Amino acid sequence: MDKKNNFIVETLQRFGNAFVRFAQAIGRLFKGFIARFKDGSTGTKVAHLIMGFGNLTHKQYIKGALFFVLQIGFLLIFMLNPEVNDTPIGFKALQNFITLGTEEGDLFGRLADNSMLMLLFGVVTFGLIVVFLAAYTANIKSSYASDLMVREGKKPLTFKEDLAELLDSRFHVLLITPTIIGVLTFTLLPTIFMIFIAFTDFDREVVPGLNLFNWVGFENFAQIFTGSGEIANRFLPVLSWTITWAFFATFSCYIGGILLALLINKRTVRFKKLWRTVFILTIALPQFISLLAMQQILSEHGPVNAMLMNIGILDEPFAFLGQARTATTARISVLTINLWIGVPYTMLMTSGILMNVPKDTYEAAQIDGATKFQAFRNITVPYIIFITTPYLITSFIGNITSFNIIFLLTGGDPNVPGSVAGQTDLLVTWLYSLTIEEGDVNIGSVIAIFTFIITASATLLSYRRSKAYKEEDTFQ
């Protein structure tokens, strides 16, 4: 109980500290602006209004021109509102973001406002503003830095020298800029867009450009918990199967993998490399091949059913997967096939660890008269568990979002009458059929947010505990 309280207090404190630090950072930012404005040269002061001016006074022509072009470009976009697919980016986009479009379409071919693009461009415009503010700050800082160099009697850096800096003292900027751009456009922007969609009524009735959708607040979230209808009825069953699946999939592969690794690494076992290669083969084989093969092998007319009937175990073909008569059958089948996929991976990982079990502890135990089994139980097992805890958690998270296995084996079936979500559907596969196949993008987004909350809290918990974080600097 005490420990739990401590944890909560600690977490709250962390959030509190983060908040205070954030406020302090904002304060420093403002102080910096004031200080630079007061202390800077006239050029720097003008640069607060006309970007690049400070650099020009320091004869940094190219840099100054770049800043100036950037400012003009931004202002032009913001004022002129260029249109992409009849939807403006710029000042109007911010208005559109609030209304999500007013123009209804009609039967005579007049198109409606495209609510989806309006939402998207609202986010994009906001992003442009943030980027512009960053450039604005950089412009003043750069000018002020040149001021300081002049005061010290040095010459401000030329454009060439600036570029050379990118290879040396500012090398990190060069190295991470491509990733920052990529992540902003392909991870952050889509994610923010998706989160906003969760607060709209963008469902299967809406075709962007033909009808409008609107902001609805927390209605979709409320619908999942208190509504009556397909989504509300299926949410808890799917959620609980997702957790169950992740739990059993993680631990079955974990235990299976360790046992297999122990077997292969047994001192007297020969052809170790051969055995290991067999199992690496299954990792290297693309999953869409192995899973589709599995699905066909287990199908009604496949060889497994034929074999079982030949031996006399079955009288008629048995449905293992999507057509299974009970949910439990299909679930046990996918968990079993998951072993085929997952065990080799854990085996590989634990093989490396097994070779590193501290030998001296082992020998000391044997001198003290411990049997092999005792040594195994009291030394090997705790050691493996200790080392692989972070892996267990990451693989739990991986299983929560494991899409391929369910999608390719059962497609979420056995069917639940009147529902998109079948008996083996996980949150992610349900999310997929809701959005891509049915077009209920808003509900799909809510489910995506829930999936994120589950995986994120598990990750944060493990991350706080992981060696990599705590000992971040001890290696260096």
Added chain:
Amino acid sequence: MIKTEDYIKNPLKEKEVERKKAERSERFSTLLAHLGLVLLTLVWLYPIVWIILHSFREEYRDGIFVGIVVSHYIPKGFGFENFIRLFTTTLFPRWFLNTLFVATASFILSTMMTLSVAYVMSKIKFKQRKLFLNLAIILGLFPGFMSMIAIYYILKSLGLTETLFALILVYSAGSGLGFYVAKGFFDIIPNSLIESARLDGATNATIFTKIVLPISKPIIIYTALLAFTGPWMDFIFARVILGETNRQIHTVAVGLYYMVHGSQYADGNQFTMFAAGSLVVAIPIVTLFLAMQRYYIEGVTAGAVKG
């Protein structure tokens, strides 16, 4: 006649008996272990061998080629018919080249970005380093799946879906966030090596390209291997981004999947052709993996322990 007491009292003999006993039980457990491994190998190879056998299957019923899944494990006739049909009647060669193109482009981009970020986070001390590290971890928590669906809708509304270029961007744009394993590798490189190079007047860029990268072969190969094989294995991103109708731009995974499943072109009688296509895809990928397995295992183990 030897009495039992003599036997027991003789310590040397006693040890001998015990050793023999232990040896026998050891031999027995070894035999059992090998038996178990053979059994497991059979289970694991069962579907793989099945796919290989049926890619060479050539059976006719009333003069018509049979390509569906059949109940007998070992085909009744062998031949290259499936491969011939695959290369002459389907777009498979095109799909193969598409995948090769996407894989090459995204492996070059991803490897460069991943190693760059990893090196920065590991070895270069700059002011906002900790901030970036935390941001990267939080951003990495968002499921790629979620942004994939958003990207699909965004690209669709801009009329940009169904291009290989979009797929390359989707594969490589966020790859820099998967820097942990490589960072773990760079962490082990001693700082003294870098500092002494600095004292000799080397720039950061020179240190990275001339000193660090040449000794980082294992991690470069690991990163490149995963980035290159990814597009051959990925199914769902390619399916969503490339759509169903334009078969010219499919990758092998999507093309082969639609051949037997979930599309208007799906036909159960093409199953053996699917098997043949799978074999053509799997052989280079599996060979690559097996050739590089040392680096792969190193990376996997390091990644798992570091968390």
